Amino acid sequence: VDEVGTSAFNMRMLADRLDTSTATLYRHVAGKEELMVYVVERLLSGIQVRGEDQDDRPGTWQDAAAWGALQFYRAISQHPNVLPLLAAQVPVGPNGLAARERSIGTLIDFGFPAPLAARAYNALAHYVLGFAVVQHAGAPGPDEIAALGNYFRGLDPELYPATIAAADALTEVTLEQEFLDGLQFILDGIDRARRRR
Amino acid sequence: VDEVGTSAFNMRMLADRLDTSTATLYRHVAGKEELMVYVVERLLSGIQVRGEDQDDRPGTWQDAAAWGALQFYRAISQHPNVLPLLAAQVPVGPNGLAARERSIGTLIDFGFPAPLAARAYNALAHYVLGFAVVQHAGAPGPDEIAALGNYFRGLDPELYPATIAAADALTEVTLEQEFLDGLQFILDGIDRARRRR
DNA sequence: ACCTGAACACCGTTCAAGT
DNA sequence: ACCTGAACACCGTTCAAGT
Numbered sequence: 001v002d003e004v005g006t007s008a009f010n011m012r013m014l015a016d017r018l019d020t021s022t023a024t025l026y027r028h029v030a031g032k033e034e035l036m037v038y039v040v041e042r043l044l045s046g047i048q049v050r051g052e053d054q055d056d057r058p059g060t061w062q063d064a065a066a067w068g069a070l071q072f073y074r075a076i077s078q079h080p081n082v083l084p085l086l087a088a089q090v091p092v093g094p095n096g097l098a099a100r101e102r103s104i105g106t107l108i109d110f111g112f113p114a115p116l117a118a119r120a121y122n123a124l125a126h127y128v129l130g131f132a133v134v135q136h137a138g139a140p141g142p143d144e145i146a147a148l149g150n151y152f153r154g155l156d157p158e159l160y161p162a163t164i165a166a167a168d169a170l171t172e173v174t175l176e177q178e179f180l181d182g183l184q185f186i187l188d189g190i191d192r193a194r195r196r197r
Numbered sequence: 198v199d200e201v202g203t204s205a206f207n208m209r210m211l212a213d214r215l216d217t218s219t220a221t222l223y224r225h226v227a228g229k230e231e232l233m234v235y236v237v238e239r240l241l242s243g244i245q246v247r248g249e250d251q252d253d254r255p256g257t258w259q260d261a262a263a264w265g266a267l268q269f270y271r272a273i274s275q276h277p278n279v280l281p282l283l284a285a286q287v288p289v290g291p292n293g294l295a296a297r298e299r300s301i302g303t304l305i306d307f308g309f310p311a312p313l314a315a316r317a318y319n320a321l322a323h324y325v326l327g328f329a330v331v332q333h334a335g336a337p338g339p340d341e342i343a344a345l346g347n348y349f350r351g352l353d354p355e356l357y358p359a360t361i362a363a364a365d366a367l368t369e370v371t372l373e374q375e376f377l378d379g380l381q382f383i384l385d386g387i388d389r390a391r392r393r394r
Numbered sequence: 395a396c397c398t399g400a401a402c403a404c405c406g407t408t409c410a411a412g413t
Numbered sequence: 414a415c416c417t418g419a420a421c422a423c424c425g426t427t428c429a430a431g432t
Contacts, residue, residue, distance in 0.1 A: 010405055021417045023408075032406065087284030087330045097357060105359035118363030122331075123324065123379030130327025131319075133284045160294060162302035166315030182320030188389045189382030207424055218398045220427075229425065 001039055005081045036085050037093065043082050044095035047071050061110035062187050065124060068103050069183055072128045073176075080136035086129065100125075112194065120190045127186055131179055198236055202278045233282050234290065240279050241292035244268045258307035259384050262321060265300050266380055269325045270373075277333035283326065297322075309391065317387045324383055328376055 001009050011032060015022045029035050048071060058064035076083060100121070107117035198206050208229060212219045226232050245268065255261035273280060297318070304314035 011407085012405070022406080023417055024415085026407070027415080084281060084284045088281045097360065101357045101360045104363050108359055108362070114359070114362040117359070119375065119378050120382070121363070122328075122375065123382050126327035126331055126379065127320065127324045127383075128327065129330055130323035130325065133326055133330060134319075134323055160298045162305055162311070162314070163294065163298045165305070165311040166301050166318070178316065178319065181316050182323060182383075185317070185320050185383050185386030185390065186324075186379075188386035189384065192385045192389070193382065208426080209424070219425080220398055221396085223426070224396080 001036075001081050001085075002079055006036070006084050037089060039082060040085050040089060041093040041095050043075055043079055044093070044099055046075050047095075047099050058106075061107055061112070062191070064106050064110070065103075065120070065187060065190075066180070066183060068106075069124050069128050070180075072099075072125070073132060073179055076128075076132040076136070080132075083133055083136050087133065113197070116190075116193060116197070119193075123186055123190070124183075127182060131182065135175060198278050198282075199276055203233070203281050234286060236279060237282050237286060238290040238292050240272055240276055241290070241296055243272050244292075244296050255303075258304055258309070259388070261303050261307070262300075262317070262384060262387075263377070263380060265303075266321050266325050267377075269296075269322070270329060270376055273325075273329040273333065277329075280330055280333050284330065310394070313387075313390060313394070316390075320383055320387070321380075324379060328379065332372060 004013075011022045011025055015025055018025075029038075047068075058067060076086075103125075104114075104117050104121050107120060108114060112120065201210075208219045208222055212222055215222075226235075244265075255264060273283075300322075301311075301314050301318050304317060305311060309317065
């Protein structure tokens with residue numbers, strides 16, 4: 001999937017790569033769909049939550065949350081082709097459940113009431129996933145761009161002053177910094193909710 | 198796409214529905230991929246930004262931002278099958294560009310410097326998309342659940358105390374409320390950044 | 395000038411036949 | 414007991430032949 005993407009991936013190619021036949025693949029997995037579930041699980045297996053080993057405990061819940069979010073973001077960045085799969089299935093495999101459990105548990109350990117911990121986790125997870133989707137979505141190949149043809153040629157840049165002003169401002173920071181900036185918004189908002197209770 | 202989803206949708210069915218042949222479809226669109234670009238554009242066409250007509254100006258930038266985010270969220274909720282498409286393509290069609298332009302422009306009108314407006318827009322848009330992806334992702338049909346079989350049967354609920362405590366806390370609020378709660382985190386964080394400059 | 399039935403190429407899946 | 418070549422069903426796309 002990393003090499004060719006989800007749409008070009010097919011069972012014949014995988015069988016060839018494994019020096020076997022497609023029929024044999026079906027002796028190990030129920031079908032392509034189940035295989036894609038394992039792909040997502042594999043991605044999530046690479047994510048650790050800080051504080052799991054005693055040597056590396058985060059000082060604040062903000063550190064822990066930011067670190068976990070960055071881990072998730074980087075895992076997706078290293079395997080962007082997996083993104084359409086994340087949009088097509090709920091990751092409820094063991095690794096997905098474990099990551100969620102450790103993250104919420106960490107917040108609770110830091111004194112969060114369970115409902116706030118859950119809302120904070122959801123806000124953060126949704127932001128990370130959304131960011132990754134927008135960033136890596138369908139990096140269109142040369143053919144696809146050509147296929148869309150002159151569709152967008154007529155767009156007048158002067159019609160979009162705010163977009164352009166903003167784009168100029170954003171090109172000066174790295175994507176990871178932009179990711180961290182948005183993350184900070186959410187952490188600050190969560191902190192405000194936490195202090196208010 | 199609304200009726201059968203992206204994977205079941207095919208050109209023969211569409212041709213039948215239009216009382217024509219598949220070959221004729223290719224006289225109007227370059228292929229299925231281009232058609233899917235139009236599907237996303239169609240979804241985005243339903244989104245308006247408050248303040249576009251003089252009668253309904255938002256009082257604060259928070260009102261405007263929350264309203265726009267909710268519009269986007271509801272548009273996706275009404276067409277959840279479109280979500281995999283949003284993860285597979287960057288919506289750079291006219292409607293996508295226009296929505297972005299009006300949103301950032303509104304923040305600038307409210308006194309935001311362009312870089313902060315851009316970062317705020319990105320954080321909000323990413324959150325909304327991520328929330329929608331997680332919420333609506335591949336609502337698995339009965340067959341798919343059966344296909345995964347006993348895969349998750351062995352999971353011990355006692356292994357996931359934090360997840361369960363959080364889930365219990367969350368089942369008491371509607372999804373839209375949960376969405377708005379997370380949104381509030383981000384708005385508060387943006388407000389803090391805005392005041393600080 | 396426009397339309398279409400039929401074909402081509404490709405891919406997920408299955409099965410009868412092998413070893 | 415395990416494997417596989419070949420086939421089946423399906424879908425995106427194209428084209429020669431019609432009107």
